[in-house]
Amino acid sequence: MRLATYNVEWFDDLFSDRGELLIDEHWSGRRDITRADQAEALGMVFTAMDADAVMIIEAPDTGTRRDTRRALRNFASAFDLRTREVLVGFVNDTHQEIALLYDPDKMRVQHVPGRSDRAPRFDGAFRIDLDFDDTEDVVAFSKPPLEVELTTAGGRVLRLIGAHLKSKAPHGAKGEDQIMRTSIANRRKQLTEAMWLRRRVDALLEQGESVIVMGDLNDGPGLDEYEALFGHSSVEILLGEGDGALYDPHAAQALRGKLRPHPSTARFYIAPEKRYLQALLDYVMVSRDLREVAREWRIWHPFEDAHCWQAPELCAALLTASDHFPVTLDLAV
Template sequence: MRLATYNVEWFDDLFSKRGELLIDDHWSGRRDVTRAQQAEALGMVFTAMDADAVMIIEAPDTGIRRDTRRALHSFAEAFDLRAREVLVGFVNDTQQEIALLYDPDVLTARHVPGHSADAPRFDGTAQIDLGIGDGEEAVIFSKPPLEVELTVAGGRSLRLLGAHLKSKAPHGAQGAAEVRRLAIANRRKQLAQAIWLRRRVDALLQDGESVVVLGDLNDGPGVDEYENVFGRSSVEVILGDGETALYDPHASEALRGKLTPQPTTARFYIEPEKRYLQALLDYIMVSQDLREVAQGWRIWHPFEDARCWQAPDLCSALLAASDHFPVTLDLAI
C-alpha cells in the first residue's frame, strides 16, 4: 500500500463554485502558472505517484457555495485516477481543507474523531502548558487534523492523522521587533498544536493502534532561531522518544545536525533576494510496529530524487503543480 502526503498550493483556485475543474489560460494562484498548466501538472504528478491514499493539504475549500468532495471528485475523474473517493473531516474557515483522496477498491476510510482526558477532539479547545513557566493556555486548530481509520482489503487497519500545523511566518509584520514578536507568538501556537497532536498519538498507541502522522508540519529541527526560545521543534514533539517514538527517516536526517545534508520537501521564491529557499516541512511518521513493513520513504523532489530528475516532463510538472513536493511511503500490508 502506498500512502502519500501532498500540500497543493492554491488548489481551490482551480475549481468553479460548482466544483468544475477549470482548465483554461487564466492565471492560477501559482506564480506565472496558468490554471491549465497547474491542473495538468497535478494530473501528471498524482498519476505518477499512483498512491492508494493521498492526504491532501490545502485541499479545495468547503463553504456556503463550495464543496471539497465535489471538487476532488471532479479532479480525479478528469485524470482517471484510481484514488477517486474523498474523505473530509472538520472543515475550517481558511479555504484550505485537509482531505484524503483514496482508492475505494482497495481501502475503506472513516473519519473517526477521538478524544482523551488531555486531548479533546480536534475541533475543540485544549489547555496546553508549553513547559516554559507561564502556565496553561487555550489552544485551537485553525485547520483541525483529519483522523482517519483506514482499513485495507485484508482487514488490517491503521489510524492516520493528517495535519497542517500553524505557520510560523510573521506575515504582515513591520520592522524587526514586530517580526520577532509575531514569529514567537506563531511558534507558541504551533508548538501547542504539536503537543495536542502528540497527546492524541499517545492515546492511540495506548489503545494498540498502528499510527501514521502525515502532512505539512511547517517546521523542522533548526528551521529558525526562535526554536531556541522553546528548546525543541514541533517535529521533535510529535516524534516523541523511547518505545512510543514515531519514525520518519527524513526527520532523523535533519536531527543529526545543521551541517549534515538536509532533505527538503518545499521550495519558495524569495522575491527581495531573487532566490529560492528550500525547507523540510512535510513528513510521514509511523509508529514502531509499522517500521518492519515500511519499505521506503520518498520525497518527489524534481532536483534531488534521481527518478524524478530522469523524467523531464515530471520534473516540470512538479515545479508547476505546487511549492511543496509529495512524500510517499510504501507499506507491505
C-alpha cells in the same frame, strides 16, 4: 500499499463554486502559472505517484457554496485517477481543507475523531502552560487534523492523522519588533498544536493502534532562531521518545546535525534575495510496529530524486503543480 501526503498550493483556485475543474488560460493562485498549466501538472504528478491514498493538504474549500468532495471527485475524473473517493473531517474557514483522496477498491476509510483525558477532540480547545509562566495558553486548530480509520482489503487497520500545523512565518508583520513578536507567538501556537497532536498519538498507541502522522508540519529541526527559545521543534515533539516514538527517515536525517545535508520537500522563491529557499516541511511518521512493513519513503523532488530527474516532463510538472513536493510511503500491508 502506497500512501502519500501532498500540499497543493492554491488548489482551491482551480475550481468553480460548482466544483468544476477550470482548465483555462486564466492565472492560477501560483505566480505566472495558468490554471490549465497547474491542473495538467497536478494530473501528471498524481498519475505518476500512483498512490492508493493521498492526504491532500490545502485541499479545495468547503463552504456555503463550495464542496471539497465534489471538487476532488471532478479532479480525479478529469485525469482518470483510481483515487476517486474523498474523505473530509472537520472543515475550517481558511479555504484550505485537509482531505484524503483514496482508491475505494483498496480500502475502507472513515473519519473517527477521538478524545482522551489529556487531549480534546481536534475541533475543540487545548489548554496548557507552554512556557511555564503561570499563564494558561488556550489554542484551537485553525486547520483541525483529519483522523482516519483505514481498513485495508486484507483487514489491517491503520490510524492516519493528516495535519497542517500553524505556520511560523510572520505574515503581515512590519518592523523588527513586530516580526519578532509575531514569530514567537506563531511558534508558541505551533508547538502547542504539536503537543496536542502528540498526546492524541500517545492515546492511540496505548490502545494498541498502528499510527501514521502525515502532512505539512511547517517545521523542522534547526529551521529558525526562535526554536532555541523553547528548546525543540514541533517535529521533535511529534516524533517522541522511547517505545512510543514515531519514525520518519528524513526527520531522522535532519536531526543528525545542522551542517549535514538535509532532504527537502518544499521550495520557495525569496524575491528580495532573488533566490530559492528549500526546506523539509512534509513528513510521514509511523509507529514502531509499522517500521517492520515500511518499504520505502520517497520525496518526489525534481532535483534530488533520481527517478524524477530522469523524467524531464515530470520534473517540470512537479515545479508547476505546487511549492511543495509529494512524500510517499510504501507499506507491505
